[in-house]
Amino acid sequence: MNPIETKVTRVNDxxxxxxxxxxxxxxxxxxxxxxYVPSGKTVYVAGxxxxxAQVVFQNISNSAIKGRGILAxxxxxAVLIESSSxxxxxxxxxxxxxxxxxxxxxxxxxxxxxxxxFSSKGNGDGIFMRNSDxxxxxxxxxxxxxxxSSxxxxQNSALWADYAHPINIGTHGNTPHPEVMDGVTIRNIDILNxxxxxxxxxxxIAINAGDGNLIQNVHIENIRVxxxxxxxxxxxxxxxxxxxxxxxxxGIRNVVVKDLIYEGTHASPSLLLGYDRQRPITNITFVNLxxxxxxxxxxxxxxxxxxSADFVPLFANEHVHNLSFxxx
Numbered sequence: 001m002n003p004i005e006t007k008v009t010r011v012n013d014x015x016x017x018x019x020x021x022x023x024x025x026x027x028x029x030x031x032x033x034x035x036y037v038p039s040g041k042t043v044y045v046a047g048x049x050x051x052x053a054q055v056v057f058q059n060i061s062n063s064a065i066k067g068r069g070i071l072a073x074x075x076x077x078a079v080l081i082e083s084s085s086x087x088x089x090x091x092x093x094x095x096x097x098x099x100x101x102x103x104x105x106x107x108x109x110x111x112x113x114x115x116x117x118f119s120s121k122g123n124g125d126g127i128f129m130r131n132s133d134x135x136x137x138x139x140x141x142x143x144x145x146x147x148x149s150s151x152x153x154x155q156n157s158a159l160w161a162d163y164a165h166p167i168n169i170g171t172h173g174n175t176p177h178p179e180v181m182d183g184v185t186i187r188n189i190d191i192l193n194x195x196x197x198x199x200x201x202x203x204x205i206a207i208n209a210g211d212g213n214l215i216q217n218v219h220i221e222n223i224r225v226x227x228x229x230x231x232x233x234x235x236x237x238x239x240x241x242x243x244x245x246x247x248x249x250x251g252i253r254n255v256v257v258k259d260l261i262y263e264g265t266h267a268s269p270s271l272l273l274g275y276d277r278q279r280p281i282t283n284i285t286f287v288n289l290x291x292x293x294x295x296x297x298x299x300x301x302x303x304x305x306x307x308s309a310d311f312v313p314l315f316a317n318e319h320v321h322n323l324s325f326x327x328x
Contacts, residue, residue, distance in 0.1 A: 022047030064088035105145030134168040135159040141174035158190040158229040175247040178212030194228035195283030203235025209249025227264025238275035258287040274319025
């Protein structure tokens with residue numbers, strides 16, 4: 001629940017593109033279903049207001065969209081951020097976009113706070129989020145976006161995925177010029193549902209390195225997972241999905257998963273799969289992993305022929321190195 005607004009947004013502020021109660025009740029120009037935001041401007045959609053347009057931040061800086069109203073882009077994704085810096089998307093409800101709720105590429109200083117996307121269409125990637133695809137999707141190269149990425153934080157969100165993953169990292173990249181995703185923090189997340197019948201797209205938390213991507217230095221902390229309908233708790237793979245990839249990823253390394261709690265009975269076995277000797281998964285640490293109240297620890301009491309991963313349950317193949325379960 002958003003707190004009550006304490007800062008008043010003035011209708012006549014020259015730096016605010018104001019949309020009041022009603023449909024497209026503002027003076028800013030909407031061209032062919034698109035609102036282009038200039039540098040230094042804030043789009044404000046008041047409670048009771050509905051903006052029927054895609055909001056685009058393109059080659060600009062220091063701009064925002066805020067408010068307690070609804071953004072309902074019928075023919076496209078809701079918010080597009082390209083080659084821009086210091087952009088804020090805050091509080092708005094995003095209703096059934098025809099594509100990604102928010103797309104950001106080749107940009108920096110992006111803050112997405114308190115938004116609520118709801119979608120029923122494919123590629124409805126979205127924090128309360130309920131989406132008909134990944135809720136959170138972090139990729140490398142795709143379309144016209146190129147380059148490494150770093151210092152990404154996703155926090156304080158509730159996620160409900162009707163299909164695909166609540167959290168998905170690393171699928172798309174640039175095979176001819178491989179890229180690196182370095183430094184991802186995911187914390188204080190409630191995962192309410194995951195329902196994916198296709199095994200290749202399961203995982204409440206998925207790190208799936210494809211297209212030459214190297215995913216490294218990932219910290220996942222304070223995650224609470226309810227008894228979802230169908231899928232896996234975690235799925236870390238260096239993969240080559242021929243539907244979406246042009247090559248395998250290069251690897252996944254240095255991942256810490258701390259204080260992950262799952263209460264339920266519907267999870268299929270989790271998977272950690274390196275691709276081959278040259279494309280492994282290395283240095284994966286689970287700290288205080290709890291499955292139905294049981295702490296999973298390498299020093300837990302168990303038959304000597306069991307591995308700690310059996311109590312998740314989790315399968316790690318021969319290309320996974322230095323996997324550990326600890327508690328403190």
